[in-house]
Amino acid sequence: xxxxxxxxxxxxxxxxxxxxxxxxxxxxxxxxxxxxxxxxxxxxxxxxxxxxxxxxxxxxxxxxxxxxxxxxxxxxxxxxxxxxxxxxxxxxxxxxxxxxxxxxxxxxxxxxxxxxxxxxxxxxxxxxxxxxxxxxxxxxxxxxxxxxxxxxxxxxxxxxxxxxxxxxxxxxxxxxxxxxxxxxxxxxxxxxxxxxxxxxxxxxxxxxxxxxxxxxxxxxxxxxxxxxxxxxxxxxxxxxxxxxxxxxxxxxxxxxxxxxxxxxxxxxxxxxxxxxxxxxxxxxxxxxxxxxxxxxxxxxxxxxxxxxxxxxxxxxxxxxxxxxxxxxxxxxxxxxxxxxxxxxxxxxxxxxxxxxxxxxxxxxxxx
Amino acid sequence: xxxxxxxxxxxxxxxxxxxxxxxxxxxxxxxxxxxxxxxxxxxxxxxxxxxxxxxxxxxxxxxxxxxxxxxxxxxxxxxxxxxxxxxxxxxxxxxxxxxxxxxxxxxxxxxxxxxxxxxxxxxxxxxxxxxxxxxxxxxxxxxxxxxxxxxxxxxxxxxxxxxxxxxxxxxxxxxxxxxxxxxxxxxxxxxxxxxxxxxxxxxxxxxxxxxxxxxxxxxxxxxxxxxxxxxxxxxxxxxxxxxxxxxxxxxx
Numbered sequence: 001x002x003x004x005x006x007x008x009x010x011x012x013x014x015x016x017x018x019x020x021x022x023x024x025x026x027x028x029x030x031x032x033x034x035x036x037x038x039x040x041x042x043x044x045x046x047x048x049x050x051x052x053x054x055x056x057x058x059x060x061x062x063x064x065x066x067x068x069x070x071x072x073x074x075x076x077x078x079x080x081x082x083x084x085x086x087x088x089x090x091x092x093x094x095x096x097x098x099x100x101x102x103x104x105x106x107x108x109x110x111x112x113x114x115x116x117x118x119x120x121x122x123x124x125x126x127x128x129x130x131x132x133x134x135x136x137x138x139x140x141x142x143x144x145x146x147x148x149x150x151x152x153x154x155x156x157x158x159x160x161x162x163x164x165x166x167x168x169x170x171x172x173x174x175x176x177x178x179x180x181x182x183x184x185x186x187x188x189x190x191x192x193x194x195x196x197x198x199x200x201x202x203x204x205x206x207x208x209x210x211x212x213x214x215x216x217x218x219x220x221x222x223x224x225x226x227x228x229x230x231x232x233x234x235x236x237x238x239x240x241x242x243x244x245x246x247x248x249x250x251x252x253x254x255x256x257x258x259x260x261x262x263x264x265x266x267x268x269x270x271x272x273x274x275x276x277x278x279x280x281x282x283x284x285x286x287x288x289x290x291x292x293x294x295x296x297x298x299x300x301x302x303x304x305x306x307x308x309x310x311x312x313x314x315x316x317x318x319x320x321x322x323x324x325x326x327x328x329x330x331x332x333x334x335x336x337x338x339x340x341x342x343x344x345x346x347x348x349x350x351x352x353x354x355x356x357x358x359x360x361x362x363x364x365x366x367x
Numbered sequence: 368x369x370x371x372x373x374x375x376x377x378x379x380x381x382x383x384x385x386x387x388x389x390x391x392x393x394x395x396x397x398x399x400x401x402x403x404x405x406x407x408x409x410x411x412x413x414x415x416x417x418x419x420x421x422x423x424x425x426x427x428x429x430x431x432x433x434x435x436x437x438x439x440x441x442x443x444x445x446x447x448x449x450x451x452x453x454x455x456x457x458x459x460x461x462x463x464x465x466x467x468x469x470x471x472x473x474x475x476x477x478x479x480x481x482x483x484x485x486x487x488x489x490x491x492x493x494x495x496x497x498x499x500x501x502x503x504x505x506x507x508x509x510x511x512x513x514x515x516x517x518x519x520x521x522x523x524x525x526x527x528x529x530x531x532x533x534x535x536x537x538x539x540x541x542x543x544x545x546x547x548x549x550x551x552x553x554x555x556x557x558x559x560x561x562x563x564x565x566x567x568x569x570x571x572x573x574x575x576x577x578x579x580x581x582x583x584x585x586x587x588x589x590x591x592x593x594x595x596x597x598x599x600x601x602x603x604x605x606x607x608x609x610x611x612x613x614x615x616x617x618x619x
Contacts, residue, residue: 009473012470012473013470013471013473015470016466016467016470016471017467017470017471020456020459020463020464020466020467021456023458023459023463024456024457024458024459025458027458028458196457197456200452200454200457201450201451201452201454202454202455202456202457204420204450204454205448205450205454205455205510206471207419207420208418208419208420208443208446208448208450209443209468209471209472209514210440210443210444210471210472210473211471211472
């Protein structure tokens with residue numbers, strides 16, 4: 001019997017494979033599109049949504065009296081955008097939904113001055129109609145008190161504002177985009193990538209070398225991890241630089257976000273391996289991948305909060321793996337919470353991942 | 368000459384179906400051994416068991432006196448493998464693939480030197496999918512030599528190649544064999560088996576029907592009184608084709 005070698009070395013193989021698997025990803029147009037282009041486009045759109053202000057647009061008919069205290073007071077409101085145009089034009093705009101309301105003021109007597117305010121709102125948006133009506137009520141009441149010489153009204157409202165931070169849509173959307181990128185990279189890349197490698201006998205050729213199957217899978221996962229960290233960095237830096245995404249504790253929060261992302265990617269990779277092991281054909285994988293990812297993109301608070309969902313659906317949505325990640329990220333960003341508060345959420349995610357790795361190990365078919 | 372491969376009573380079953388049904392043969396060090404047979408004869412299964420890629424149901428396979436079932440990692444170190452389809456990672460360049468395989472075999476190589484051996488040095492920065500069929504097979508053969516194996520296994524290496532590329536590949540196989548590497552290959556082509564292989568095993572339905580040298584096969588057949596209708600042809604169509612188009616390799 002010949003001298004038997006020791007177990008093959010795996011460390012060098014692991015790092016060299018990881019390097020080339022990563023290079024291969026960077027040369028793949030799909031990685032670029034899904035991993036970098038889509039998040040950048042989404043973030044930019046959400047960033048711009050967050051910046052839009054002046055939710056109320058009010059039109060004044062050109063022929064009406066514009067020099068009176070009511071109109072002047074309305075114009076001074078910061079939340080109102082005003083425009084002056086012929087009445088027919090304003091009505092057209094309101095039917096199209098471009099205008100929240102039309103206000104005209106008629107002076108009914110000169111001395112003492114008396115005015116009648118006409119407010120036209122659309123039945124299409126009762127919320128804006130109510131906003132405008134209450135705004136006009138407020139201004140009219142103030143003017144009436146002033147005209148009556150009341151400086152000390154019986155009832156006053158003391159308004160107090162907490163020094164809260166204004167939460168913009170980008171602050172909500174950016175964590176969702178991180179989750180979106182991580183789940184896409186982990187699942188789409190792994191499932192379709194591994195199925196191709198199986199079908200084209202690439203894996204089989206590798207199994208003919210002294211490198212272990214697990215080393216090959218780990219190198220695959222490692223290369224996706226590097227790619228995902230780059231994606232998260234891009235999303236975060238773009239969010240911070242271009243749209244002032246809020247990090248409550250600066251770079252500490254930044255590092256915490258990276259740690260959460262790495263844990264999430266490793267858990268999501270479990271889903272990828274499980275599905276890639278189960279099926280051997282891209283056509284069969286397509287519906288399966290969508291079945292796993294689409295509900296999560298829609299229900300996990302990626303684009304809108306879980307609290308907007310019907311009550312019966314919320315408990316289910318809260319237990320989706322992506323929900324745990326999204327909630328953990330928002331805990332330390334928008335909610336300004338402590339890193340330790342994310343631990344229960346991350347445990348939920350880790351349990352999901354562990355279940356998937358166990359299932360993958362039990363069901364994985366190499367060919 | 369010593370046996371570098373010894374296969375004894377090898378059986379591979381899938382349920383009730385015997386893909387390989389109790390075959391025994393040995394391959395001598397330094398020879399080119401061909402396995403001939405129609406599709407589904409069990410050639411690839413036999414090859415993949417020798418390559419440690421498939422477990423056997425029963426029997427024994429020794430490569431360089433090492434049991435493939437007991438010590439697969441030591442067998443993997445000593446063999447080179449070419450699969451039926453050219454199986455390489457996409458979006459990785461030729462030199463990079465060789466570098467990666469060197470790491471997987473835990474050896475040090477000069478990728479450019481390996482490419483020169485198979486006349487692909489000008490394709491160093493290409494991807495496998497950009498190569499012609501013949502170039503892909505040559506690259507595939509280069510990848511089998513990375514770990515300086517004692518035996519290489521080639522599964523239908525010339526299927527789908529044009530006549531020039533086939534002849535070129537034969538020359539390459541002979542060159543590797545002259546350097547001391549034992550070669551086990553499967554093929555559908557009788558002329559390839561006759562010209563290239565020192566010994567042949569003819570397989571069908573998971574059984575080996577006959578083992579021997581191509582010459583001996585023909586002699587045995589003639590001894591039975593077999594006579595082929597003799598046509599006085601000094602050349603065949605392949606000769607015409609090669610005469611018209613030349614023997615040089617055509618590749619982009």
